[in-house]
Amino acid sequence: MSIPRILVVEDESGIAETITYALETEGMSHHWVNTGQEAVSAHREQNYDLVLLDIGIPDMSGFDVCRKIREHSRLPIVFLTARDEEIDRVAGLEMGADDYIVKPFSPRELTARIRAILRRIHFKTESDNSSNESYSAASLAVNEIKKTIHYHGHLLELSRYEFRLLSVLVQSPGRVFSRDELLTRAWEEPEASMDRTVDAHIKKLRAKLKLILPDHDPIITHRGMGYSLEDA
Numbered sequence: 319m320s321i322p323r324i325l326v327v328e329d330e331s332g333i334a335e336t337i338t339y340a341l342e343t344e345g346m347s348h349h350w351v352n353t354g355q356e357a358v359s360a361h362r363e364q365n366y367d368l369v370l371l372d373i374g375i376p377d378m379s380g381f382d383v384c385r386k387i388r389e390h391s392r393l394p395i396v397f398l399t400a401r402d403e404e405i406d407r408v409a410g411l412e413m414g415a416d417d418y419i420v421k422p423f424s425p426r427e428l429t430a431r432i433r434a435i436l437r438r439i440h441f442k443t444e445s446d447n448s449s450n451e452s453y454s455a456a457s458l459a460v461n462e463i464k465k466t467i468h469y470h471g472h473l474l475e476l477s478r479y480e481f482r483l484l485s486v487l488v489q490s491p492g493r494v495f496s497r498d499e500l501l502t503r504a505w506e507e508p509e510a511s512m513d514r515t516v517d518a519h520i521k522k523l524r525a526k527l528k529l530i531l532p533d534h535d536p537i538i539t540h541r542g543m544g545y546s547l548e549d550a
């Protein structure tokens with residue numbers, strides 16, 4: 319891998335200095351900004367491998383910054399925050415964050431988590447590039463190389479985990495997957511997520527599918543068991 323370039327979004331200079339020093343020590347380059355608007359602009363103007371994003375930045379919520387980045391990119395995002403409530407962790411992970419680190423944290427742990435995420439992305443990209451696999455079911459066509467899914471010929475705008483979740487269902491139409499199975503297959507760290515994370519993503523997928531075909535829902539709910547894609 320080339321030298322990782324990290325976008326650091328943190329308004330407290332002392333914490334930012336600790337983070338950037340840790341990154342430099344581990345051979346990573348960085349760009350530090352202290353507002354959400356600067357983060358959004360920097361992301362649009364330059365290429366990064368990962369974003370370290372503080373939730374409590376002054377001009378907008380880190381959650382809002384994450385949403386804006388996710389409108390255009392599946393770039394890995396790690397939240398940094400003093401909050402440690404379950405609802406905050408769930409909210410961050412459901413909107414597409416790849417990890418969630420609570421302050422105070424160990425710089426060594428921080429860089430270890432960053433490297434773990436970057437390794438997963440790197441190896442997954444290599445695997446995808448060596449495969450030309452594509453598959454379809456229920457009028458859904460998946461292209462693993464381009465990371466796209468078309469529904470009745472229309473391209474779906476999907477987040478990283480929406481893409482992975484729907485891909486799992488398309489690969490095995492008719493099979494009922496429990497929420498735990500879907501977490502294990504589609505999420506990088508399923509142990510950090512909850513059953514309702516799957517439900518929230520299924521709800522978003524259904525809404526996007528109904529924009530194309532309002533009177534049909536190819537995702538079937540099996541109460542008490544999980545979800546499947548119609549076998550047709």
